[in-house]
Amino acid sequence: MIILSKKIFKYIMLVSSMVTVLGLAFVIGILSHSFQRQLMNELKKEAVFISRGVEAAGTDYLDQLSNTDSRITYVDESGKVIYDNEANVESMDNHGHRKEIREAEINGEGADERMSSTLSEKTMYYAVRLENGNVLRVSSNQASVWMLLLQLLPPFAAVLKIGRA
Secondary structure, eight states, X not given: OHHHHHHHHHHHHHHHHHHHHHHHHHHHHHHHHHHHHHHHXXXXXXXXXXXXXXXXXXXXXXXXXXXXXXXXXXXXTTSOEEEESXXXXXXXXXXXXXXXXXXXXXXXXXXXXXXETTTTEXXXXXXXXXXXXOEEEEEEEEEOHHHHHHHHHHHHHHHHXXXXX
């Protein structure tokens, strides 16, 4: 009887653990989508704010920005990178073909998101066209849902281990 009770308990723990993991994956998926929308809205606000500073003070304004977590890229009408706060502009390729840059040139603003397979992060981009025709782009990274789930596995495993004791 005791052996049967232990087997039943193990199966109940296994099923409840699987239901918990699936539930967490579902919730994280929903929250991730919400965070993506929120991040894109923040990037838009930041791009508009920075673009006004650049239009008022020129590219010197970009050098004064030191406390931003976002990547800022300033591109001329031909797609050549004029400024980037994280990379050497001399080694950067032409950005005129990038979706967010093309949209900004045509519509005044553009957005895109691309997944980095090496970093397992999604990069969100928002670009605005300035009065002189140049484009200012702001971007930020967001961890993938799977990376968030992987970060939850060690604490979840610890809870399961404690439950077995």
